[in-house]
Amino acid sequence: MDQLNEDTNRVEEFLRRRASENERLLAQANLPIKRFFALDADVYSDGALTRKQKELIGLTASAVLRCDDCITYHLVRAREHEATDDEIKEALAIALIVGGSITIPHLRRAFALLDQPDITPQG
Numbered sequence: 001m002d003q004l005n006e007d008t009n010r011v012e013e014f015l016r017r018r019a020s021e022n023e024r025l026l027a028q029a030n031l032p033i034k035r036f037f038a039l040d041a042d043v044y045s046d047g048a049l050t051r052k053q054k055e056l057i058g059l060t061a062s063a064v065l066r067c068d069d070c071i072t073y074h075l076v077r078a079r080e081h082e083a084t085d086d087e088i089k090e091a092l093a094i095a096l097i098v099g100g101s102i103t104i105p106h107l108r109r110a111f112a113l114l115d116q117p118d119i120t121p122q123g
Helices: 002-028 031-043 051-065 068-080 085-099 101-114
Strands: none
Touching: 002 031, 002 068, 051 068, 051 085, 051 101, 068 085, 068 101, 085 101
16 A cells, blocks of 8 residues: 555656646747647647547557656556546557567556556646
């Protein structure tokens, strides 16, 4: 249970830190940076693909690129959009095939987050 609380706190702290750092960055950003952030928000909105599908794609790409912050972010967002364990595991399996064995440490961390009954922060 202590590990569960530690992992939940880690995710919540990550999301708080990310939001604070993004706020600081955007307050000082020039137009190209602000446009990139707006494009990112637009790309992940529902369209021909659902937000859940897009978050699973983002999760796969993040694992291939070996970005733990990105993996955490997309895993949380995929859960918020009701991605199941099986859907997430299939997305991570694709990442392993595309990215190779070098992605395994990142998959380990993703699976550790999946072990939590609810990684979606409350509030």
